[in-house]
Amino acid sequence: MSLTANWSYPTNIRFGAGRISEIAEACVTTGMKRPLLVTDRGLASMDITTSTLDLMDQAGLGRAMFAEVDPNPNDINLAAGVAAYKAGNHDGVVAFGGGSGLDLGKVIAFQAGQNRPVWDFEDIGDWWTRADADAIAPVIAVPTTAGTGSEVGRAGVLTNAESHVKKIIFHPKMLPAIVICDPELTVGMPPVITVGTGLDAFIHCLEAYSSPFYHPMSQGIALEGMRLVKENLPKVFADPNDIDARSHMMSAAAMGATAFQKGLGGMHALAHPIGAKYNTHHGMTNAVVMPAVLKFNRPAIEERIAAAAAYMGIAGGFDGFFDYVMKTRTELGVPDKLAALGVGTDRIDELAALAVDDPSAGGNPIELTVEAAKALLEECI
Ligand SMILES: NC(=O)c1ccc[n+]([C@@H]2O[C@H](COP(=O)([O-])OP(=O)(O)OC[C@H]3O[C@@H](n4cnc5c(N)ncnc54)[C@H](O)[C@@H]3O)[C@@H](O)[C@H]2O)c1
Numbered sequence: 001m002s003l004t005a006n007w008s009y010p011t012n013i014r015f016g017a018g019r020i021s022e023i024a025e026a027c028v029t030t031g032m033k034r035p036l037l038v039t040d041r042g043l044a045s046m047d048i049t050t051s052t053l054d055l056m057d058q059a060g061l062g063r064a065m066f067a068e069v070d071p072n073p074n075d076i077n078l079a080a081g082v083a084a085y086k087a088g089n090h091d092g093v094v095a096f097g098g099g100s101g102l103d104l105g106k107v108i109a110f111q112a113g114q115n116r117p118v119w120d121f122e123d124i125g126d127w128w129t130r131a132d133a134d135a136i137a138p139v140i141a142v143p144t145t146a147g148t149g150s151e152v153g154r155a156g157v158l159t160n161a162e163s164h165v166k167k168i169i170f171h172p173k174m175l176p177a178i179v180i181c182d183p184e185l186t187v188g189m190p191p192v193i194t195v196g197t198g199l200d201a202f203i204h205c206l207e208a209y210s211s212p213f214y215h216p217m218s219q220g221i222a223l224e225g226m227r228l229v230k231e232n233l234p235k236v237f238a239d240p241n242d243i244d245a246r247s248h249m250m251s252a253a254a255m256g257a258t259a260f261q262k263g264l265g266g267m268h269a270l271a272h273p274i275g276a277k278y279n280t281h282h283g284m285t286n287a288v289v290m291p292a293v294l295k296f297n298r299p300a301i302e303e304r305i306a307a308a309a310a311y312m313g314i315a316g317g318f319d320g321f322f323d324y325v326m327k328t329r330t331e332l333g334v335p336d337k338l339a340a341l342g343v344g345t346d347r348i349d350e351l352a353a354l355a356v357d358d359p360s361a362g363g364n365p366i367e368l369t370v371e372a373a374k375a376l377l378e379e380c381i
Pocket residue numbers: 040041042043070071072073097098099100101103144145147148149150153155156157185186187188189190193196197200257282283
């Protein structure tokens with residue numbers, strides 16, 4: 001079976017190996033004549049990026065690129081990106097990269113036409129209605145990692161460079177108009193990024209699946225997303241060039257972000273402040289805290305996780321699922337403790353307070369109190 005398809009769920013997705021070849025036509029379809037490709041510093045000089053710019057250039061769309069994007073991108077990156085967007089008189093963004101490049105590209109396309117500070121559009125209540133929706137530029141998203149699913153998301157994660165707090169900037173029109181999911185773009189990821197992003201996708205599904213809200217559509221997507229990661233992450237770890245397995249990981253990533261419209265939970269609530277303060281890799285941070293949070297949530301999700309385990313072909317109910325998580329982490333080289341990522345015990349109070357305030361905390365099946373967050377951090381560090 002060919003792993004190629006066109007999907008309109010939750011947006012237009014052109015899925016399949018080699019489909020980056022459609023980038024110029026996608027720009028034309030969305031009405032872009034002068035697109036700005038936004039990516040991160042690391043990707044800027046890689047072949048997958050320069051050959052994408054070549055394709056745009058050959059079609060008369062130019063090869064403008066903005067790459068002053070840090071991992072865990074911040075408002076300084078945003079201001080520089082908006083300035084580049086305006087200076088180049090651009091009319092749309094090709095957001096190209098992992099979550100960092102995708103998120104910043106989306107937020108540049110959003111913010112370039114707004115008159116209020118970006119923090120006014122944090123994902124709180126109906127704050128998004130403050131935005132001038134007509135001024136939001138179109139985005140084509142091209143993921144080069146398989147994890148965040150930002151390509152199908154309506155938000156961008158932005159770190160405040162001054163306070164080192166991660167905020168979610170949300171607007172329904174931030175959803176990319178077209179997504180090109182080309183698994184061949186992901187084969188060059190360093191193994192640690194393959195693992196970190198792959199487990200981020202798994203954890204999006206796991207937390208969405210575990211959150212208490214009523215959303216059966218997300219529930220189904222999350223379940224199959226977890227199964228896809230279980231089957232395919234070990235394959236891409238063993239053989240980075242396994243395109244079928246890379247394809248399934250790319251699907252799982254998009255599924256995770258679709259599913260987490262139902263909610264996230266304590267893993268992300270802890271990982272966000274840690275990432276913002278210590279600049280750790282987002283997915284890897286989630287992967288380290290996953291078992292402790294899973295155990296903490298056990299009383300509320302035991303049956304549900306047993307059902308997931310059965311679907312995924314794991315024997316032994318919740319315990320079997322927990323053992324699977326521990327074994328997978330070890331096999332994929334995930335550190336057992338956050339100390340290995342450079343996190344110290346000296347800021348636990350601060351991290352715990354931020355975790356409880358993080359919007360993801362609201363989806364945790366058991367209330368995440370400051371005391372609970374402190375205890376979890378102590379265990380994880
Ligand atoms: N918008 C969302 O819904 C959402 C969800 C989860 C995470 N995030 C955010 O996404 C960010 C993390 O994204 P990420 O995990 O994809 O990592 P990333 O985008 O920060 O990339 C990690 C590293 O991998 C490199 N890289 C990316 N693709 C590559 C490729 N194909 N070949 C070689 N190197 C490659 C990058 O240059 C970078 O150095 C965080 O800021 C996180 O907060 C957003």
